[in-house]
Amino acid sequence: MTTAAELRSGKTHRDENFPVASWIIHPRHRAPILAFYNFVRTADDIADHATLPADEKLRYLDLLEAELLGKGDSQEEAVHLRNALAQRSMPPRHALDLLIAFRMDVSKLRYENWDEVIHYCRYSAMPVGRFVLDVHGESTSTWVASDALCAGLQINNHLQDCAKDYKNLNRVYLPRDALAATGATVEMLGEPAAPAPLLQCLQALAARTESLLGEGKPLAAEVRDFRLGLEIAVIQAFANKIVRMLKVRDPLRDRVRLSPLELIGHSVAGLTGEAMRRAVGRPAQSRSAAGS
Structure with missing residues (x-):
């Protein structure tokens, strides 16, 4: 099965209109921010994929959500963010909210x-x-x-x-x-x-x-x-x-x-x-x- 990461556009945090976890941010905060960014960027690229059918987009977004919540380990970005959140005892609420937006983008x-x-x-x-x-x-x-x-x-x-x-x-x-x-x-x-x-x-x-x-x-x-x-x-x-x-x-x-x-x-x-x-x-x- 194609992983969500393989559907990425190639855009990274260095291509945004604004800095993402730049050198200005204290190093101790950069890792969770980048883990969050990579999860979000992956989901965003899936929603914006030019040829992927809508039902497949939604299936991948559901898979990312499931693995963010601990139901599987096949999607690297979801697992990485899940671990980063666990290290800080942070809930996944903000990432889950973003997935709502990406589902809206599909429909x-x-x-x-x-x-x-x-x-x-x-x-x-x-x-x-x-x-x-x-x-x-x-x-x-x-x-x-x-x-x-x-x-x-x-x-x-x-x-x-x-x-x-x-x-x-x-x-x-x-x-x-x-x-x-x-x-x-x-x-x-x-x-x-x-x-x-x-x-x-x-x-x-x-x-x-x-x-x-x-x-x-x-x-x-x-x-x-x-x-x-x-x-x-x-x-x-x-x-x-x-x-x-x-x-x-x-x-x-x-x-x-x-x-x-x-x-x-x-x-x-x-x-x-x-x-x-x-x-x-x-x-x-x-x-x-x-x-x-």
Whole structure:
């Protein structure tokens, strides 16, 4: 039988829009985060597989869940994460939530409105931030800002990849009501460049995502762990730059990715800004101010 790992796309933690367990994170926390990432990446690649039938995708996702819960040892990523969680006496709740999202990806190809997209993010993105916070022993009070940041990161990705998702998977995360509001259609995602109504829709969604990222801005200051705070600040800097690009560029035609120089520059800016904030003891920015 083909293992779940053999269905991987080849994408690794180094290919994401944000750092994953980078050198900034304390070494003692990197192993469980990477075990979690590899499990999630495997499941995500199964849900996004271009040729695997839907029933087979669901069968593999069920198998990963079963082995994460201790019912078998054939899937390396599930066993590895199960062991990592056991070493920390952590439950599998966040990984199980993500599997809900990947099952949705198999069966749900359209979203009616923004609330449906946020509901999807509740399972596809928010558990990632919650897991990292739990690994660091942070308070669940940080989940509010984390959820907003993670949802913003997810929707950034949806906007960046909207044409690819439509062409390769017939999957559209752009809400139907947002498309209708500008006179755009799903079929416009197949064009080499976004027609004016679609571009208006995409840029309006980017503006809404920018507000969501603003709600997540206090997170770096809310966490106690210094190194985690730095990592979050870098992630926020990346996300802010990408959403600004999405507000003015056409993701069907234009490059909406950070270059190596931009990655370095925004990393330095994020690190420096958060380190200085902590050095002078400046309080966390309020959520209302962050969203303004």
